[in-house]
Amino acid sequence: MRLQDLQETLRERVRSAAAENFNITLKQVTAEVPPRTEMGDLAFPVAFELARRIKQATGEKRPPRSIAEALKPLLEAVEGVARVEVAGAGYINVFYDRAQFLSRFSSLVAPAGSSGTLSDVDVKPKRMVEHTSINPNKAAHIGHVRNAVLGDTFVRILRAAGERVEVQNYIDNTGVQVADVVVGFIHLEGMTLDEIKALDKSLPKERPFDYYCWDLYTRVGLFYRNDDPNGEPDAERLKLRAETLHAIEEGDNPTAELADYVATRNVECILDTMERLGIRYDVLPRESEILHLHFWDAAFERMKERSVIHFAEEGKNKGCWVMPFESHTGTDEHEADKIIVRSNGTVTYTGKDIAYQLWKLGRLGLDFNYKPFRHYFDGQTTWITSTEHVRQDTTELIGARTRPRFGGGATVYNVIDSRQSYTQEVVRRGVAAVAPDVGEEASVHLGYEMVALSIAACEELGIELSEEDRTRPFVEMSGRKGIGVKADDLINRLEADALSEVETRHPDISVDERVAIAHAIAVGALRYFLLKFTRNSVIAFDFKEALSFEGETGPYCQYAAVRANSIFRKLDAGAQVSAKEMIQKAQHDRNEEVSKVFEGEGGDEIWSLVTLAARLDEAVRGAAEGAEPATLAKYTFNLARAFNLFYHRHRIIAEENAARRAVLVTVAEVTRRQLALALEALGITVPERM
């Protein structure tokens, strides 16, 4: 029996009772968890609504309490319900049979995260999640990490909810940002491709290629502005960017070859960074293929056929293909229509994105070619798109690895920061206009607010702030100005802090093990820090908060799980087996001794941990439906908190009363299981010890 099954049964009973007793059809039966365990396990405020509707229908004024009293015996008859109380002005509070519930709950093997059989997953509609999508021209910063952690966690949550998911990381390898770094290499450094390769090889491990590009990109930004950071861009110098960009888009020339090396190396560096955080991808679709495999041409034809866009004969956008956008009223300054094809015939990013999105949904009629990009040590492969026609058979083995069939999803989730919500809306509408049968619902913009820097963080980084900046709540990061916290720097710092802590706690263990534990803690801290904020909250990054291992943090949650595991390392096998037997039997034969453990104030406290642990499924489902990983993070923290309290109050192994020990052991067992599953869905691992 799962918690939600019992809830559903009770809901149904309320619904049918309302129909039979009062002739009222309830569309939705609201159920809630009472504020305190003593008040019950599930509450129905339904009597208030029924009182109003009875009055509407018959004119009879019936107090909610009396309605609740009438429903009480019907709910009490439900299997698994111990008793029902009417409380307050008319709440119906249901109390479960605690011993029986624990017995059934603990016997479930894998309540959450069981993704069914492989064939079952195969036929399910595919959810496409695009995240990370960092311009491959510099190292990742914490803003990018928020994107990647949000996306990766959402993927894990969907999978825990039994969904089939494909993960994409879009590579804009032919864009302006790559062009800028290429301008830097060619015109500032005067380097050839071979010289760049030699430089790359010579760079120290702690300051790799993406770090070099980070600095170079900043220098290019200054170069465009004649070395004045606040100056206007120099039109002559910007011509270099335009020429370079054009050559890169064109392809098949030395500049494009150089750009390809730069972009590919940055992608590799970024994937290394993400691997440190446990983040991987199924496929890396590149913009160069969208161009060279003529994805845009196909999308363009469809958009013209469906009259989604039209050619502007006159006005401000004369000579462009535009998509009307009536929800934004135009002004002199801001045009209402969105330009898709420029007057020079080139396509905008939005246009390319519509083509890409159509491919994601299987509505373009074209596919990429693919080749393996990276094989991970554990056998996973990340694929990248390719222009060349590598053998395409989906069942074909390449290096003993089968290539999955990419694209053709039922729903697309784009993890992109909220600053691009306007563009995302254009894409969503464009796609829906071309493919009305999938509609706008198939495209979901999983938006989130940016990560900015707190004033304290800027000071720590030695960033000069103007008087005006200091009065603001935060300072926006800027890749162009080089203002930001690089992901690897932060992870290094977290690992170093965690390592020194592990060293003082466990001087006896091997260096390798200490490093591994420190790594797990660092990742736990960073991921949790980025997940505890809801998506539409701006994170003003602060070192003190991000580097904390205490309080509401990842390590706090990990620590609770480690403690739970340590109980079972030390508990002898016999005690574990006898506990299991005793609790299992209580499912059918009422055991007074076991039931007694759940009585009184102490019993409520133990029971509240059981019900909280049992709500993991609900938390996972809620996070998946609301596309809000923060709710699962909060749930996990609360479960860890409840377990720490439980752990502190009870001597589990030393407990002498057999029934009581059986309950405590079982509660610890179900909690550690649920906690581990919750952490796994957050991408946080549980070390052996901490």
Add this chain to the structure above:
RNA sequence: GCUCCCGUAGCUCAGUGGAUAGAGCACCUGCCUCCUAAGCAGGGGGCCGCAGGUUCAAGUCCUGCCGGGGGCACCA
């Protein structure tokens, strides 16, 4: 001008229309002979920005206003 988001404890943030609004940090007081103190317990702290409205019930929904941030490029 139009549009989206935010405003809740000193600070940073949670809070599906339901009961006495929560957590972490900071501050104060206790608790390591114990399954590890990255922990636990207790304490002070709140016109939920303001004003109306809807509802049996509003921090939550609607309208207006005030304050802060983002977006509205032939950039991505």
